[in-house]
Amino acid sequence: MRSVPFWIDSAPIKRFPYLERNVKVDIVVVGAGITGITTAHLLKETGLTVALIERERVASIDTGHTTAHLTCITDVELQELARTFGDDHAQAAWDAGAAAIDEIQRLVQKEQIECEFTRVPAYVHVYGHSFSQKEISRLKKEASLAAKLGFDATYLESVPYFNLPGVRYPNQAKFHPRKYLRALAGKVPGNGSHVFEKSAASEFDAKKLRVKVNRSWINFDRVIMATNNPLVGLTHVTAATLLQTKLSLYTSYVFGARVPSGTVPEALFWDTRDPYDYLRVDRRRGFDYLIYGGEDHKTGQKNQTEKAYARLRARLKKIIPKARVDYRWSGQVICTPDGLPYIGENAERQFIATGYCGNGITFGTIAAIMARDWATERTNPWTDVFAVDRKKIKGATWNYLRENKDYPYYMVKDRVTRPEADSVRELKRGEGMLIGSRGKKCAAFRDRNGKIYKLSPVCTHLGCLVRWNSAESTWDCPCHGSRFKATGEVMAGPAEERLSPV
Ligand SMILES: Cc1cc2nc3c(=O)[nH]c(=O)nc-3n(C[C@H](O)[C@H](O)[C@H](O)COP(=O)(O)OP(=O)(O)OC[C@H]3O[C@@H](n4cnc5c(N)ncnc54)[C@H](O)[C@@H]3O)c2cc1C
Numbered sequence: 373m374r375s376v377p378f379w380i381d382s383a384p385i386k387r388f389p390y391l392e393r394n395v396k397v398d399i400v401v402v403g404a405g406i407t408g409i410t411t412a413h414l415l416k417e418t419g420l421t422v423a424l425i426e427r428e429r430v431a432s433i434d435t436g437h438t439t440a441h442l443t444c445i446t447d448v449e450l451q452e453l454a455r456t457f458g459d460d461h462a463q464a465a466w467d468a469g470a471a472a473i474d475e476i477q478r479l480v481q482k483e484q485i486e487c488e489f490t491r492v493p494a495y496v497h498v499y500g501h502s503f504s505q506k507e508i509s510r511l512k513k514e515a516s517l518a519a520k521l522g523f524d525a526t527y528l529e530s531v532p533y534f535n536l537p538g539v540r541y542p543n544q545a546k547f548h549p550r551k552y553l554r555a556l557a558g559k560v561p562g563n564g565s566h567v568f569e570k571s572a573a574s575e576f577d578a579k580k581l582r583v584k585v586n587r588s589w590i591n592f593d594r595v596i597m598a599t600n601n602p603l604v605g606l607t608h609v610t611a612a613t614l615l616q617t618k619l620s621l622y623t624s625y626v627f628g629a630r631v632p633s634g635t636v637p638e639a640l641f642w643d644t645r646d647p648y649d650y651l652r653v654d655r656r657r658g659f660d661y662l663i664y665g666g667e668d669h670k671t672g673q674k675n676q677t678e679k680a681y682a683r684l685r686a687r688l689k690k691i692i693p694k695a696r697v698d699y700r701w702s703g704q705v706i707c708t709p710d711g712l713p714y715i716g717e718n719a720e721r722q723f724i725a726t727g728y729c730g731n732g733i734t735f736g737t738i739a740a741i742m743a744r745d746w747a748t749e750r751t752n753p754w755t756d757v758f759a760v761d762r763k764k765i766k767g768a769t770w771n772y773l774r775e776n777k778d779y780p781y782y783m784v785k786d787r788v789t790r791p792e793a794d795s796v797r798e799l800k801r802g803e804g805m806l807i808g809s810r811g812k813k814c815a816a817f818r819d820r821n822g823k824i825y826k827l828s829p830v831c832t833h834l835g836c837l838v839r840w841n842s843a844e845s846t847w848d849c850p851c852h853g854s855r856f857k858a859t860g861e862v863m864a865g866p867a868e869e870r871l872s873p874v
């Protein structure tokens with residue numbers, strides 16, 4: 373079995389250059405996932421010049437680890453959005469998803485991108501046969517509210533293949549995210565615009581409006597943070613930290629598997645549990661391909677990550693016994709307390725987009741449309757509903773203590789608990805562990821050649837202690853979900869600095 377996303381293996385992307393000279397553009401876009409690549413592409417369509425800079429390789433981090441259901445159905449139920457924000461805003465949030473699917477289809481047709489874009493129905497269903505009447509009534513209410521707000525939704529006694537009660541939403545979609553994005557990214561360079569890889573934004577100079585990348589500077593008029601977890605950039609550290617503490621990072625696990633053609637209908641499925649399992653089915657020549665995910669937990673808060681894969685695989689085999697698993701991977705989703713993303717200006721000349729939860733492909737596309745409109749000073753219908761500084765649109769207040777309860781708990785608990793080993797002698801090849809004495813811990817990793825890396829385990833965001841993730845060979849922080857490579861480099865924020873070597 374390959375431990376890499378199916379998308380990365382099946383759609384290689386040519387390398388873009390490393391930035392080695394000073395550059396001047398209208399807009400800098402930081403981060404080349406779905407948000408950054410789509411933004412850069414749309415900005416270029418308007419005639420502005422853009423530099424898209426990426427710390428790693430394009431479409432390789434969350435966007436490379438997605439499952440790419442294209443849907444307007446949010447993780448938080450429509451009924452809950454309506455209670456929190458009112459019917460109009462709940463409808464606006466779902467409209468954003470539908471508009472994103474239309475925009476993806478427009479770009480696929482305009483640029484003639486072969487990325488398997490297909491309209492399919494989505495089904496939300498109960499899990500297993502021991503469901504309650506309360507669950508059925510919730511599903512019925514969800515379908516009727518969706519219909520009232522103008523969305524096509526039908527309650528079904530029996531969802532195809534699963535034979536369980538659920539709701540059918542036609543006209544959703546799916547595609548191959550990397551085939552789509554490699555085509556869009558390929559159109560950005562030229563006429564004063566650029567894409568740079570292995571080129572991280574490391575320092576912002578708000579007075580001179582420039583960002584340091586490698587040893588060079590990019591001068592810009594405006595900056596768009598498409599880093600999923602926003603960097604501090606041009607804002608104040610306090611404001612940025614406050615925003616980061618509103619975000620919860622979850623790890624989600626996925627398997628790819630082959631089944632004989634026609635085993636399950638070509639569609640999107642997910643169940644009503646929390647966390648839910650999700651499935652997409654793609655017709656291929658001679659077989660069907662399943663992508664099955666779930667087991668979400670807060671990043672860094674589960675010790676035995678291999679067990680999450682084992683549980684998920686057991687459920688997949690129970691539901692679809694003919695599934696022949698050939699890929700597995702995991703990735704992160706970032707959620708907000710009220711279920712809607714934060715997209716908009718958060719400092720003068722700076723725009724951010726984050727908190728998409730499980731809808732980042734559609735919300736990332738809407739964020740790109742909103743970023744283009746912001747940069748070209750056009751009005752946009754979603755400005756208020758996704759505003760970064762929304763405190764309350766209707767009834768929703770942000771419960772700071774509830775959302776951040778993990779932070780002080782892990783800060784204290786991790787510092788007093790015993791390390792896992794006394795010395796690096798206990799470390800096997802390919803393994804990481806916290807070693808040392810109680811007051812003086814070190815994050816140690818032994819690579820496949822036997823070389824040992826010793827790092828400070830103190831997360832460079834706000835100082836919690838990282839933990840070893842054995843399934844992915846990374847150091848994960850339980851407080852706000854930063855992830856570091858085994859050798860200490862940042863994989864995912866909010867941390868911006870690597871773990872320091874000791
Ligand atoms: C397992 C899984 C399943 C999912 N399923 C779905 C789904 O079915 N449907 C859906 O809509 N969404 C889904 N999502 C969510 C969705 O994939 C993500 O929300 C979305 O891809 C995020 O896109 P992004 O462009 O904002 O972030 P990313 O793809 O993470 O891109 C951000 C980029 O910024 C770069 N970066 C960070 N810091 C810097 C810096 N200092 N300088 C330069 N570059 C930097 C990173 O390297 C990264 O490449 C899923 C996610 C996961 C993990």
Ligand code: FES
Pocket residue numbers: 831832833834835836849850851852853854865866867
């Ligand atoms: S991510 Fe905030 S302390 Fe580690």
